[in-house]
Amino acid sequence: MARTGQSVCLLERGEEKWPGEYPTCLKEALKQVHFSGNVDRAFSSEWQVDSGNPNGMYHVIAGGGQSAVVGNGLGGTSLINANVFLEADPATLSMDVWPPEIRENPDCLKEYYQKVRDVLEPEPYPDTWPRLKKADLFQQQAEELGLNDEKHFYKVPQTTRFRSGPNSCGVHMSSSTLTGQDATGINDGSKTTTLVTYLADAWNWGAEMFCQCEVRYVRKLEADPGGYLVYFVWHKPGRNECEDQDLLWVHAKNAVFLGAGSIGTTEILLRSKNMGLSLSDDVGQGVTGNGDMLAFGYNTDREVNAIGKPGKDNSDPVGPTITSVIDMRRESRNPLSGFVIQDGAVPHALSRLLQPVLDHQTSSQDSKQPLHRHVTKAASRWQSRLLGPYVPSGAMERTQVFLVMSHDSSQGVVELENGQLTLEFQAGGGSQRVKTVRSMLTTAIEGIGGTPVYDPCHKSISNYEITVHPLGGARMSYDNTAAHGATNHFGEVFSGPRNSKTHSGLIVVDGAAVPTSLGVNPLATISALAERAVSEYARVNGLEISQEKNGILNLHGDPTRAHPRNVNTAALPNAIQSLPYKGFGLLRVLTETTRKIIGSQSGHNGISFGECMSGFIQSRSRLKSDDRSGFEDAFRCAKSQGNDAQLRVSVIADAISTEDSRTASRYRGVLTGTFNCPGVEGSPFMVSAGRFELFQPQDQVTGRMTITYDFDMTGIDGRQVHFHGYKALDSSVTFSPIQLWRSLTTLYVKITERQKQASNGTVNHDDDQDSDDELPQYPHQAAFEDSDGHDDHIVAAGILHIDLYNFKQGLMSLSSAGPSFLARAVKVVKYMSTFAYEPLPYLLLPLQSLQYSVLGTKKEFLNPTPPTETYNIVAKDGVKTILHMWEPEAGKVAINGHGAPRQVENVFMIPGASVDHQIYALPTIPINAVNYLTGAGYRVFVTVHRIGIVETAETGNWTTYDARLDILACFEYIRKVWSKKKLYTVAHCMGSVAFACGLLDGTIPSDWVLGVTCSQVFMNPVWSTSNVIKKLAPIALDTVYRRLAGRWFDCRDSPSSGIIQNAINQLLRFYPDQKKEKCRSAACHRTTFLFGRCWNHNNFNEGTHKHIDKFFNGANMTLMHLLMRMSGAVTGNAPGYEDLTTDENIERLRGIPFFLFSGEDNDVLSPAATEKTYATLCHKFGRSAGIDGGGIQYRRKVINGYGHLDCWMGRNAWRDVYPLVCAEIDRVVRYDSASRSLELDSE
Known part of the structure; x- marks a missing residue:
């Protein structure tokens, strides 16, 4: 874009580091590590972590089933990749997951592969350079496997320089010193990264670059001046405490190219979606680890020399991290069966950490060897421990490294939970693929006396496998619609959940757009797709990309081709919201007015009080349901934008009689007041004759009571909207007074507006989405909609809180009407008693009486x-x-x-x-x-x-x-x-x-x-964690139960079921599970114990949960025993269990x-x-x-x-x-x- 004369701004999350500044030892490397993600914990929610250096070069994202390692810094992951330049094979590009423009013509990428090749100048390791032990050994193993022909074994083209001089972009490069340090950053100036090619070229043509700027989200400007606002955090010392609430922004007038890496770009799009940008629901789906596997041949009988060295060693060079490949991508008609195996090297910084991990993995295998080999291998291990990783006869010097890329199921998911990114893969996929690769590697490793170690972190660090090539998350759609992808075939982002329209100029140019695993190093393919996307954007917009060559660049001087800038910011302030207007004077007037309204109702017999709540409300919210996580996302987004809000109400409530067994008494009343949120057009709003209900049992969600605030309100411009808020009381407060306080002081808010209707009675939706006449039309579709009304449009959502001061003020404002002081005092005490008593059953939920079968009739359903x-x-x-x-x-x-x-x-x-x-x-x-x-x-x-x-x-x-x-x-x-x-x-x-x-x-x-x-x-x-724990019990639970109570376990029960069954019922009160899943139903407890919890309680209404005993009977122990024996595969009956x-x-x-x-x-x-x-x-x-x-x-x-x-x-x-x-x-x-x-x- 810089070469077209456009004004270009580049935002980079990491720091600017050049060769000579990259870490070489463990101490330096640890300072550059950023660790984030989720760690699983049995019977509870995941543990979110975010520690280390947010600007660090090495970002480890912990995920379920697999973790990812990506690079941050000017140059991105290219700073720490292995430089391999291999194209995706035509069979992979022809798979049905690609858009038809690519799958029907895989050769369409050839010209773009060549463009990238001209820039990066890949070449194989020269035959005239020193022989490398690890490369020679790898070739011998290929021969033993019968794979030494040119089709299967060859030296990889790589972007490592083997000669000094200027590169294609004019940056002076040095020849490789063969240190094997690519994975932590090469300091010898031989690594051809995007830093010294594309970025250096863009700088020379006028692009401005800003480091330590983490992009959070993108917002589209529909009105003049148009374009996009890109919000980012500036990770500068001294700003850490407030950076999340102090976002900076840049205005992109024409286009935003997202190249933050597969996970980074996906995270930006997910946050943008939460902030109101209409996107495909496929964003975050289809993530793949590219079938990555890391393997070691530990403590072989041969010197391998695969440990990187901090400096040049002319006598025994390690070489580039990767030199050669065994290519198995053309062995089957099914491209998903293909894979590549490459030799590797471990950087010096990790050499001391690696041996304890490998020792731990191989300890049980070594003990099975003959005595003389066991002694020899032990001696090698001790030499490495005592004398370091480079001693010739030591275990580490004799350890081989393999990097495998293959095809996984591309079923990973990237999501935002509590505002933090999570990465989920499912372990166990592609087992046949794994078996095939491991069988080949085992043969090769054991042939030279080594011990195979696969994915060492899988055993040593929880259950994590590692990928260094995450792909997908904003994948291309195979039919160019948002129903099956997040972007079209050029990487342009779809503008809705179902249509084929796109956000013009919002383009993904990294691995996030790749719709499948590639089975090979993805550098070449990602770069080719990016070249293709940029070329198409330039063509559509009439831009000409200059092909003029740079001279020798002086990176310490000024750019030689920078274009003069014409900055016009006159129109921009109209598109940017100014600081929120408080409007306190008007608010006081409105509040006094409502007090007069309340005072005129002197005939009431209930209780009255005032409340003041404040928080953050996000306008143009994309809230899709009343799930609390949606409100929390909206709250965080609003807080980052400074969209504060305040609700002041005065309530008059009377006690009402109720026949509902779930609550002893309820209060219902009317409220009036004001709502102020400058981010919502029309604010401040006046509230009159609203509805208030205290501790209302919810039939829609089992086990929940709410304090409800529901009213229409009118803005100063006459705009009428509807406010619905609730405080939720449920099992999440069990044995937690702190959570009880939060529940009673947190109001989840949704503001809606009636949609305008066309003359034919149809609703005019905001999102302009393509219609599809071929889709079936259901006559009962209207019955599927929520009771709130399908023609209500959500205009804002968020959360309000009552702080301790305002809570005390509310208590002080309690008053009542009555003929005497005693009568008024009794009413106040009764209200306060209700407020204190009703939450107790939730706080002490496991100690409450159990609920048994409920007699019901069909009329009740x-x-x-x-x-x-x-x-x-x-x-x-x-x-x-x-x-x-x-x-x-x-x-x-x-x-x-x-x-x-x-x-x-x-x-x-x-x-x-x-x-x-x-x-x-x-x-x-x-x-x-x-x-x-x-x-x-x-x-x-x-x-x-x-x-x-x-x-x-x-x-x-x-x-x-x-x-x-x-x-x-x-x-x-x-x-x-x-x-x-x-x-x-x-x-x-x-x-x-x-x-x-x-x-x-x-x-x-x-x-x-x-x-x-x-x-x-x-x-x-594949059983859940809780069922695996049951399965691992020292004595089989089905055997224990059979001996105590017979061969049938009934999910239905009653207080008169006998001693054994009653004892089970009482014990199951304390069955370990998340607090939000606690309940009093004996049938629910018994079903959970038998099979595992079969539902999220939040998804059940009260009627379903109350009648669980009518939908379940039980199971015999023969069935349960068979199921316990199944471990990843269905089987026949006893005794063979085939x-x-x-x-x-x-x-x-x-x-x-x-x-x-x-x-x-x-x-x-x-x-x-x-x-x-x-x-x-x-x-x-x-x-x-x-x-x-x-x-x-x-x-x-x-x-x-x-x-x-x-x-x-x-x-x-x-x-x-x-x-x-x-x-x-x-x-x-x-x-x-x-x-x-x-x-x-x-x-």
Whole structure:
């Protein structure tokens, strides 16, 4: 952009450091480390960490399952990468995850690869330079593996200089001293980084660069002068304490190019989204570690010389960090099977830290060696410990380093929690890929007498694997719409959650835009995509990029090609909000007015008091739900902008009688007052005749009471908006007086405004989003909306607090009406007693009486959903079960794009263990899954199999493997009575496991299945942390229970169940779990103990939670024992427990589309369960399910804020889950019907 004559400002988070200033020893390196992220803790929320130097070169981001190491500083990660320049192979670029512009023409990147090559000037290690021990040994190992041909083994092109002189941009470079220090920064001036190429060139052409400036978010200016505001923190000494509240900004008039690295750019976009920028919901999704693996051949029989040295060593040089590669990317038709192995080197700064880690990893393996080898290896280890890492016969000098890049499942997620970035990968994915790579490395390492060590941090530091190549997070969409990506094929960011429009000039030019793992070092491909994006921007905007060569640059002098700047800031102040206007004089007038209104109501018989709350409210909030985390995000954003707010109210409330057993007494009343927030247009606002309710039980969320403030208010400009605020009291206060104080003094605020309606009655939405006439229109869609009204537009959200002073002032203002002082005093005492007593059951929740089964009738249920027909099914072993069927209701079938009703198709659903059809046809929520699917035009069948709620459940020792026969019988019945078409199947939890057993062992013919949606698991059960702990009990819990109470554990219970069951009930009061998940329901406790917590309580309404005993029965110990034995793979029954996930069995799944989803907070099965299946299927068949030209047939989603069964039974599942499932069914059953075979199978 500088070469086009544009004014360019570059903001860099890190410091400016040049060769000679990079750390060489551990002490110096530690000063440059920044450590952040989340650390998992069992039975509690994650522990957020953020320590070290925020400007440090080395940023370690701790993530679930995998951590990332990235570089900060002028030049970014190129300062610490290994310099390898390898292009992505055409097969990878042709995968269906890429946009059609790239996948249909991978050669389109060739000219951009060449542009990058001309700048970075990569070349292989010269044959005429000194021979390197580690390179020679690596080549010998390739020969032993039969991979020494030019196709598989070659020297890598790298951006290390092997000659002195000016580079392509005119910066003088030195030749390499072969110290192997690339990973901490090379001080010899031989590393061709972006610092000495692109950035030096941009500086010479007039770009201005500012270091220690961390960009937080981008805001689009819709009005003049247009463009974008880029807000950033200046990490300068002395500003740390206030920097989060003191953001600086720069105005980008035309474009913002995001090149903060994959994770950094994604974080900026997520913060921008929280601050109101409309973006795709795909931002933060699809993150990949590029299949990175780090491996060591420890303490071999050969000198390797792979430890970096702080200075030049002519006699025994280490060499560049990487010199050669074993390239296995063309060995399979499936590009996801490809990988590369490269030799590596450890920088000097880490040499002393590495040996203890490797010793710890190999201690058990060394003890198994013959005595003489054990002694020899021990002596080598001690030599390194005592004499240092460079002693020729020492263990470290004989240690080999391998760097592997391959293909993982690209299922990582970047999110913001409590304002901090979190990175989540699921361990266990790509196990076949890992096995293949490790098998090859083990052969190579053991061939020279070494001990293989893989991902040393995986065992030594929690469960963390390491990636140095994170990609994705703002990935290109494979269909150039926001539904399947965050950016288009040029990296321009989409401007909404579903459309194909973009924010003009907001462009991602780093690894965040890459939609998949590359299976090779990503430097070349990221740079080529960036060149392509910049060229396209220049073309569209009529800019000409100068090709004039620089002369020799004097980096200590002035630029030679800088353009004169024409700065026009006259229009800018109109677009920037000035300091917030307090308006205290007017506020006092309004307050006095409201007091007069209250005084005129002298006839009231209740209590009156005043409150003053202050906090921060974010205008133009993107709040999507009433989840408290959304309010907290809005609060933090508003605080950083200085959008303070104040609410002053006077309340008159009367005690009201209530029949609700959850509260002894309630107060309801009217409030008046003022609300002042300069960030909300129309402020200050007057409040009159608002509604106040004290300790109102919430039917929408189980276990919660609220103090509610609800009112309309009018601004000084006549603007009318609605204010809804609540203070929430729930189980999070258990045994925590401090949290109780916070709950009683924190008001979550949402301000809405009625949407303007067009003449045809449709709502005019703010976001201009493309319509899609092909999408189905649901006649009952309006019923899905929240009770607050779907035509209300959120204009602001945030949090207000009462501080201690104003709390005391509120108490002092308490007064009441009455004929005498005693009568008035009694009312005040009664109110204060209510205020003090009502929170006690929450504070002492585990000590409260347990709630047992509740007698209920169908009339009590909100949404009874009886089946249209019920059929008795008999399996081939004689076991009787049930099949329910629901027909779409007349007039409630979705219409197609032509206005006609959609053709009715069949969908088969399988519930999990201990439940029945009610998880899909739940009567306690307004819209259940059956309602949703029948409304979409599907005939729904639901089986109630033998491990569900059937009469024989308690008498039969049935397992998931047995239940496959019931599923087979249902398939046979549907095919016989209804249609022989292939059947789309939706399966949950252990029902999905039973289905997997039947498909894998051939009991259920796979050619009867059109597609599958799997909820939480399919063929690879990976248990949650809490269930793993139960599994590791010294004595098997199922054995203990069987001996004490028999072979059936019932989730339903009563106080008269006997001594053993009552004892279990009392113990389960204190079952370890997060405080926010505590409750009094005995059925909930017992279900949690049996399976793990099956839901986030916040997702259940009171009706569902109250009737848990009606939706669960229990489980036999034979089933539980089988499940405890499953460790990542489904198995058959005792005594063989045969692993059913063999290659031969998995082959039966070829051609079947799969959609797998997991709840992010699942406490039964880890989300790794679906990730492992997804990775296995992709590795086996490719993302097309083995169908030539089949497109993407494997999809996976982790659903934020959900656990296990609440994905089906949650109060908002209609909004967050059902559309995902229905869209996938539509894709397979309807939209692909022209290309997929649906003809009848032969008899």
